[in-house]
Amino acid sequence: MREPTDPGSGPEEWGPAPAVAAAPTAERLLAAVAKGDDGAFDRLYDLVAGPVLGVIRQILRDxxxxxxxxxxxLVEVWRTATKYREERGRAMTWVLTLAHRRAVDRVRSAQASSDRETRAYSRDTGRPFDEVAETVASRMEQQQVRRCMSTLTELQRESVVLTYYRGYSCREAAELLDAPVPTVKTRLRDGLIRLRDCLGVGS
Known part of the structure; x- marks a missing residue:
């Protein structure tokens, strides 16, 4: 029998190739972060920072x-990692929920501050701001968007909400919807086209 070092030996005589270690999932990284693993937090940061910023940017714009x-x-993720429970959902969903909640809180805080300034201005000058027209226009726009969203199929609507409004990637949306990625991409494209036509954008 030939030695494994024999140049004529075939691959089957060399033994199986070493397995390539799979990258740790967000769930595993978050569990390690909960135990105080700094290295795991660095890797989790790299994994979730982009989607987190995407969700927040959709809400704050600035x-x-x-x-x-x-x-x-991300600091909150580090501090509260022990609160995550894998049986309740995916780690990425948990992190993005924190991001969405924190962004909404920032909007509400800014609005409350603006309202206080408006009331103070009104008391000092006796001239209240006329916000009626702006409020009516905003509500009409929201009603039109809701009406147009109602014309989409369920999968189109969910694809649009997850990717366009909540900042998920198509792959993440596909996992949440338990649907193939190409299907989600197609439904997203069709949904956005239908919304554009319904809202009269570009017409």
Whole structure:
């Protein structure tokens, strides 16, 4: 029998190739972070920072504020990792829920501050701001968007909400919807086209 070092030996005589270690999942990384593993947090940071910023940017629009809130969220992930329970859902969903909640809180805080300034201005000058027209226009726009969203199929609507409004990637949305990625991409494209036509965008 030939030795494994024999140049004529075939691959089958060399033994199986070493297995390539799979990258740790967000769930495993988050579990390690909960135990105080700094290295795991660095890897989790690299994994979730982009999606977190995407969700927050969709809500706040302002780049500087979005980056600031994203950092707050990632600090919160480090501090509260022990609260995550895998049986309740995916780690990425848990992190993005924190991001969405923190961004909404920032919007509400800014609105409350603006309202206080408006009331103070009204008391000082006796001239209240006329916000009626702006409020009516905003509500009409929201009603039109809701009406147009109702014309989409269920999968189109869910694909649009997850990717366009909540910042998930198509692959993440596909996992949440338990649907193939190409199907989600197609439904997203069709849904956005139908929304565009319904809202009269570009017409």
């Amino acid at each position: 780049a500087a504020q979005s980056e600031e809130v994203a950092q707050e969220v």
